[in-house]
Amino acid sequence: MTSMEAYLSQVENQWCPGCPNFGILTALKRALVELELAPHEVCLVSGIGQAAKLPHYMKCNVFNGLHGRPIPAAIGIHLANPELTTIVTSGDGCIYGEGGNHFLHALRRNPDITVLIHDNQIYALTKGQGSPTTRRGERTRLQFDGVQLDPSQMLATAIVHGCTFVARGFAGDLDGLALLIRRAITHRGLSVVDIIQPCITWGTHPVDWYQERAIPIPQDHDPTDRDRAVALALETPDTFPVGVLYETPPRPTFAASYRTRVGAGALARLDRVPRTVLEAYLARFTVNGSRTEKRTKELR
Amino acid sequence: MDRSLFITGAAGEGIQTVGDIVARAFLSHGYATFTTQEYESRIRGGKNSYRLRVSDEPRNAPRHDADVLLALNPDARSHYAPSLRPGGFLLSSKEEGGDLVIPFADLAVRHGGGRIYANAVAAGALCASVGLPLAVLEHTLRETFADKGDEVARANAAAAGAGFARAVERLGDRRPAELPERSERYAFASAHEAIPIAAAAAGCRFISAYPMSPSTGIITAFARHADLGVFAEQAEDEIAAINMAIGASAAGARAMTATSGGGFALMVESLSLAGMIETPIVIVLAQRPGPATGLPTRTAQEDLLFAIHAGHGEFPRAVLAPSDPQDTLCKTIRAFDLADRFQTPVILLTDQFLADAHFSLAWLEMPDEIPGPHLADPNTMSPYQRYARTEDGLSPRLYFGQSEHLVCLDSDEHTAAGHITEDLVSVRPVMVEKRLEKGRRLRREIASPVESAVEDAELILVGWGSTKGAIEEAASSLREGGRKTGTLHFSEVWPLPDFSFRSGTEYVGVEGNATGQFARLLEAEYGVKFERKIVRSDGLPLDAATILKELS
Numbered sequence: 001m002t003s004m005e006a007y008l009s010q011v012e013n014q015w016c017p018g019c020p021n022f023g024i025l026t027a028l029k030r031a032l033v034e035l036e037l038a039p040h041e042v043c044l045v046s047g048i049g050q051a052a053k054l055p056h057y058m059k060c061n062v063f064n065g066l067h068g069r070p071i072p073a074a075i076g077i078h079l080a081n082p083e084l085t086t087i088v089t090s091g092d093g094c095i096y097g098e099g100g101n102h103f104l105h106a107l108r109r110n111p112d113i114t115v116l117i118h119d120n121q122i123y124a125l126t127k128g129q130g131s132p133t134t135r136r137g138e139r140t141r142l143q144f145d146g147v148q149l150d151p152s153q154m155l156a157t158a159i160v161h162g163c164t165f166v167a168r169g170f171a172g173d174l175d176g177l178a179l180l181i182r183r184a185i186t187h188r189g190l191s192v193v194d195i196i197q198p199c200i201t202w203g204t205h206p207v208d209w210y211q212e213r214a215i216p217i218p219q220d221h222d223p224t225d226r227d228r229a230v231a232l233a234l235e236t237p238d239t240f241p242v243g244v245l246y247e248t249p250p251r252p253t254f255a256a257s258y259r260t261r262v263g264a265g266a267l268a269r270l271d272r273v274p275r276t277v278l279e280a281y282l283a284r285f286t287v288n289g290s291r292t293e294k295r296t297k298e299l300r
Numbered sequence: 301m302d303r304s305l306f307i308t309g310a311a312g313e314g315i316q317t318v319g320d321i322v323a324r325a326f327l328s329h330g331y332a333t334f335t336t337q338e339y340e341s342r343i344r345g346g347k348n349s350y351r352l353r354v355s356d357e358p359r360n361a362p363r364h365d366a367d368v369l370l371a372l373n374p375d376a377r378s379h380y381a382p383s384l385r386p387g388g389f390l391l392s393s394k395e396e397g398g399d400l401v402i403p404f405a406d407l408a409v410r411h412g413g414g415r416i417y418a419n420a421v422a423a424g425a426l427c428a429s430v431g432l433p434l435a436v437l438e439h440t441l442r443e444t445f446a447d448k449g450d451e452v453a454r455a456n457a458a459a460a461g462a463g464f465a466r467a468v469e470r471l472g473d474r475r476p477a478e479l480p481e482r483s484e485r486y487a488f489a490s491a492h493e494a495i496p497i498a499a500a501a502a503g504c505r506f507i508s509a510y511p512m513s514p515s516t517g518i519i520t521a522f523a524r525h526a527d528l529g530v531f532a533e534q535a536e537d538e539i540a541a542i543n544m545a546i547g548a549s550a551a552g553a554r555a556m557t558a559t560s561g562g563g564f565a566l567m568v569e570s571l572s573l574a575g576m577i578e579t580p581i582v583i584v585l586a587q588r589p590g591p592a593t594g595l596p597t598r599t600a601q602e603d604l605l606f607a608i609h610a611g612h613g614e615f616p617r618a619v620l621a622p623s624d625p626q627d628t629l630c631k632t633i634r635a636f637d638l639a640d641r642f643q644t645p646v647i648l649l650t651d652q653f654l655a656d657a658h659f660s661l662a663w664l665e666m667p668d669e670i671p672g673p674h675l676a677d678p679n680t681m682s683p684y685q686r687y688a689r690t691e692d693g694l695s696p697r698l699y700f701g702q703s704e705h706l707v708c709l710d711s712d713e714h715t716a717a718g719h720i721t722e723d724l725v726s727v728r729p730v731m732v733e734k735r736l737e738k739g740r741r742l743r744r745e746i747a748s749p750v751e752s753a754v755e756d757a758e759l760i761l762v763g764w765g766s767t768k769g770a771i772e773e774a775a776s777s778l779r780e781g782g783r784k785t786g787t788l789h790f791s792e793v794w795p796l797p798d799f800s801f802r803s804g805t806e807y808v809g810v811e812g813n814a815t816g817q818f819a820r821l822l823e824a825e826y827g828v829k830f831e832r833k834i835v836r837s838d839g840l841p842l843d844a845a846t847i848l849k850e851l852s
Contacts, residue, residue, distance in 0.1 A: 011719045040704040043551070048711070055708075056719050061700045062708040063550055064720070065543065066573050072508075072540040076547025076555065079506060079531060081701045084551070105536040258531045267505040268552030268673070268699055273529045275666065281497045281525070282664050285489040287327035 002033050007058045014053060020171035020197045020207070021050065024118060025057055027169075027177035028089070032060075034182055035085075043084045045074040047094035050125050051118030051197070054089045068098025071106045071115065078113050079255055081266040085185060088115040092194075093123050096132040096154050103154065106190055107161035111254035114184045114191045118171075120199040121151075121237075128202035135237045138204045156233040158192045159226060159246045165191035166229065166246040168236075170214035171198070172207065176242065188250040196240050210240070217243035224248050301331075301479075303430055304363040305352040307422070308380045309372030312344040314419040318370075319350030321423050323488065323658070325432060325440040330482025332358040332660035336653070336841060341513070341596040347379045354430065356482065360624060360659040361769030362841045368429045370422055372404065389429045389474075391422075391467065400429070400470040402463060412459035420456040424463030431476035434464045487664035491628035491654035491766075494664065495558075495584060496521040498632035500528040501670050504582075505553040508533040508544040513596050514655035515558040515586040538563035542570040542583070550579050550709055552699030554636055554673070558584035561603045562593065568610045571645050575615025575735070577709040578687070578695070580639035580646075582632075587651040589839045598839030599652035601765060601812035605821065607647050608794045614732070616642060616739030618746070619794035621649040621765030625659050627791055630667055637671040642742045643697055649793070651812070653766045653841040678703030685716040689730060693737030743795035750789045753779065754802070757786030759851075762830075763810045764790040764818050767842045771810050774847035783851075793818070801828040808851070809833040812842045 007029045015021050032042060042060040046052035048067035055062040061084065065073045070088045078086045088095070095103055095117050106115070123129040128141030132154075137146040158166045165187040169177040177195065184191035198210045217232060221243070229246035262270060305322070309315045319335060326333045334353040340346035353363055369384045370391040371377035377392045377399075384390055390399045402425045408417035420441065427437045441456045468475055495518050499507075507530055509519040522532040535541035538559050545555040559567065564585045574581045585607055589600040607619050618638050622628040632648060639646040676696030678684070684705035688695045695716075700707050708718025713728055721727045753775065754760055763771040768789050778785040788807070790796075801807065809819030809830045816833035823830060834850045836842045 014720075038704075040701065040706055043700045045547070053720065056710070059706060061706055062710065062718060063547065063577075063700070064708075064710040064712065065546070065577070066569060066711055069539060069543040069570065072535070072543035073547035073550075076506065076508070076544035076549070076553075077551040077700060078547075079533075079544070080548040080551035080553035080555070081699070084701045101536055102540050105540070255531060255533075261526070262529070266552050266699075266701060267531075267548075268675070268702070270505065270529070272503055272672075273500045273527070275501070277527055278497050278501050278666060281528075282487070282666065285487040285493070285664055286485055287324050287488055 002036055002038050004029055004033055006039055007032065007060065009057050009059050011056045013057055015050060016201050018200055020200070021054065021118060023171040023174055024116070024177065024195055024197060025054055027174050028116070028181055029058055030174070030178040031181035031185065034178070035185060037085055041085055043077055043086045045070045045077060045086060045088045047090040047099065049091040049094050051089065051091035052094060068094055069102065070094065071099055071102040074113050075106065075109065075111045075254065078111050080268070082112065082259070082264060083266060086113045087185065088113065090118065092117055092119040092121065092133045093131045096152055100132070104157070104161065107158055107163045109254045110164070110189045110251060112188055112190070114181070114193070116181065117192070117194045118197045119194050120197045120203060122199045122202045122204065124199050124202045133237070134204065140204070141202070151237050153234060153236065155192070155194050155236070155245060156230050159229050159233060162251065163192055163246070164189045164248045164250055165244070166233070167193045167244045168240055168242050169193050169195040170210070170240065170242050171195055172211055172214070173242065180244065183244065187247065189253050213239045214242050215239055217241045217245065301354070301356045302359060303354045303367045304365060305354065305368045305370070305426060305430065306366040306380055306383060307350040307370050307426070308376035309348060310345045310376065311339060311342055311348050313372045315348060315350045315372065318419045318422045318426070319352060321440055321444055322426055323352055324444070325427060325437045326352070326354050327486055327488050327660065328440060329432060329436045329479065330484045331356060331479070332484070332486055333488065334358070334360050334658065334660055336362050336657045338840065339597050347376055349380060358486065358660045358662070359773065361773045362657070362843045364840060364843050364845065368426065370426050372422065391425050391429060400467060402466050402470070404463070407462040407466060408459050411462035412455040417455055417459035420459035421463035424460035425467035428464045428467035429471065429476070431479045433478055434461060437464070486660035486662065488658055488660055489625045489664055490656060490658050491622060491625045491650060492517050492586070493521070494625045494629040495632050496525070496528055496530070498629040499556060499636065500530055501666055502633045502636035503554045503673060504530055504556055504636060506531050506545060506548040506555040507557060508535045508541040509558045510535050510538045510541050510563055512560045512563045514588055514652035515560050515584060517655060518558040518584060538566040539570065542567040542581070546570060546574050546579050546581055549581055550577070550700055552702060554580070554640070556582040556584065558586065560586050560588050561590050561606070564603070564610070569612070571617070572611035572613055572615065573711050574645040575611060575617060576613070576711050578643040579709065580643055582635045582639050582646050582648060584648045584650060586655055587649065589837065595839040597652065599812065599841050600837065600839065601651060601767065601817070602837070604649065604764070604793065604813070604817045607649050608821070615735050616644050616742050617794070618646045618742060618792070619649055620646065621791055621793045622654070623766055623768035623789065623791050624661070626661055626664055628654065629664065631791065633667065633670055638742065638745065640674045642738050643694065644738060644742070649765060651766050657841070675699065675702065678705050681705070686718040687714060687716045687731070687734070689716060689734060692741055693734040739795065743797065746795055746797040747792045748797050749799060752787045754786035754788065756784050757805060758784045759806050759808065760786045760788050761810050761847065762788045762807050762819070762822070764793050767810060767812055770842045770844050770847065773844035777844060777848060778851065796821070796825045799826065801826060806831065810842065810847055811835060813837050
């Protein structure tokens with residue numbers, strides 16, 4: 001049995017007091033405890049930003065890499081050791097902005113990992129510039145006349161690209177968020193959860209403003225209804241329908257055929273390729289028969 | 301014996317088919333064959349050549365002049381004719397000057413039954429012009445087309461015979477003597493062909509790469525040969541490629557990527573990441589001429605200083621620059637070993653020449669000992685700290701999920717436990733010193749350069765990487781001419797090992813770039829002075845003739 005205490009980290013937290021990131025941290029821990037996963041069975045992968053510091057604030061394996069690059073790193077980790085539950089946890093600037101191309105292609109690859117986007121619609125660590133999800137017209141510390149671009153619609157993009165689990169969470173709803181994260185982790189294939197996380201320091205609206213707009217998805221929503229799911233996703237940024245937008249039966253996951261060949265364990269535990277196989281490859285280079293000269297020099 | 305044969309034509313005309321068949325025919329007759337390909341960055345058309353250098357002893361260096369020039373079209377004929385040596389043979393399909401006229405297409409239709417057999421006609425004519433017996437070519441054709449059915453084999457043999465006979469007729473009394481069969485059998489391979497096999501031997505399990513000439517053949521070989529056991533993923537860009545590989549490495553799989561200069565430029569931030577989080581990674585950087593897109597299908601040694609200095613911040617890395625397929629095989633295994641032992645990136649610096657040129661080697665063999673992984677035993681430590689301070693700077697490395705020990709890797713400056721820190725007093729200096737100490741110890745592992753015929757030398761040619769063959773050929777030619785010449789060759793170029801340059805000897809730097817990058821590096825590191833630098837930067841591989849001309 002795992003407990004919340006097992007995930008307790010001694011690392012000093014650098015988030016602003018009262019930051020909704022604390023809610024995401026608690027919900028994530030709760031989901032892992034409910035799934036009875038121990039810290040060593042979990043690998044959290046993040047990029048750079050305030051959200052990306054989350055892995056330091058709970059006990060587990062941590063890959064805190066470069067800005068924009070947590071998804072490819074997580075794909076590599078998952079490929080090498082699929083026994084781990086690999087979860088990306090980073091901000092909207094990191095995943096949708098700097099790493100947007102990786103997000104798009106992860107949707108195509110469908111690795112069995114979970115991607116949590118802390119979507120605060122602002123660049124917080126760099127002190128208040130517009131992010132890919134900031135609304136048009138909102139004034140920031142860089143877009144002084146208001147953002148001149150429309151926000152990206154990455155959840156709709158995820159659905160259109162065939163992602164089989166697409167959800168929206170709200171950092172202020174611990175119970176709902178823990179359940180969403182649990183479902184996302186359990187789902188086979190890539191799971192995307194965009195979590196509305198109001199920024200209490202640089203955000204363009206107070207927490208209440210988000211709270212009012214984070215409305216649950218209607219109970220009668222059929223999560224296999226792609227058109228309706230896209231329509232719900234596109235309601236952003238006026239409202240944030242919270243819940244599972246889209247969920248369909250899993251489709252083939254990344255590296256499935258390779259895994260059929262080598263088994264499901266960590267690649268580090270595989271036996272080496274037999275020397276005879278490799279020597280047979282080298283022998284093919286010699287045209288027409290065996291070599292006449294023997295090796296004489298010391299090989300380095 | 302030393303014959304240079306150029307097969308020239310447009311992309312799509314089949315010069316590679318002709319070249320491969322003729323090369324195999326010479327090899328099966330016991331002759332060392334060295335081939336290079338020179339082609340434009342396009343799919344059809346243009347001016348391209350497949351060059352064979354046939355000799356009784358291996359001469360694994362390019363020649364840019366031809367004893368025999370075969371031109372499959374008039375453009376190729378006029379473009380390459382200046383390369384023909386006086387007294388050489390020019391085989392073409394049109395009456396012009398002193399050409400040996402071989403109507404490739406006509407003979408193909410008449411004897412093979414279709415224009416498609418023009419390549420066999422060309423191969424036949426080429427063999428006749430060098431004295432390779434027709435029976436040897438016929439045997440090679442049978443083997444090459446064995447799986448295409450009897451009719452194809454017959455048609456190819458008939459077409460080759462017709463080309464051979466026509467060339468014999470045109471040569472008249474200039475027909476060369478028939479080459480006797482030799483008993484030698486050479487391994488015929490490019491350096492890049494050795495990389496996937498060596499990587500698999502070293503325990504590599506993952507490659508992710510974005511296609512880029514001249515590196516693409518490496519991931520392709522892994523994908524084609526599933527029994528090498530390496531998962532090959534085509535990434536959406538080079539940044540994804542290296543980050544996937546670093547992730548896989550952190551989770552216990554030996555991992556690599558391969559690219560060229562432009563792609564490596566995109567990887568540079570992640571190179572620094574690997575240095576910071578102390579995660580092994582092997583990067584093949586196959587050079588081509590720059591800047592920017594440069595000459596995508598040509599060769600260069602222009603990225604040496606870039607490879608050595610790439611990455612923000614200070615961290616150790618090794619740069620290995622092999623010279624031939626056997627050296628590349630050994631250096632690939634060594635790259636994985638050094639990366640793993642020193643928990644840091646290792647760059648294998650190759651080029652288009654090493655990707656495409658095929659060498660004839662007396663042997664191409666796996667070293668007897670292939671080092672295994674250097675992972676810690678999780679049972680020997682508690683608690684576990686990924687960046688625990690040790691005397692040699694090397695912390696016991698575990699991978700994600702290896703045991704119940706938690707592994708924390710952080711691109712920020714980090715504590716011994718792997719967590720973000722801004723402790724500038726008790727942590728940062730320790731971590732800086734830890735990384736430096738690894739670099740100092742890595743330096744002690746670097747192989748000394750290879751000196752050859754230096755004892756009495758008045759002149760020593762200094763080179764690195766793929767230009768070794770050309771430099772050695774030039775040195776022995778100078779020595780034959782009475783000039784006491786030696787060579788000094790580096791195939792591990794960073795960090796530079798301890799080495800003493802001789803006083804009273806003239807050192808001349810020889811390399812494939814415009815500014816003499818390696819000579820500048822040696823000047824900075826060893827205080828040696830290069831009065832002369834011989835460089836080639838036109839995109840063609842450095843050859844002995846270029847060196848000799850500069851020194852004459």
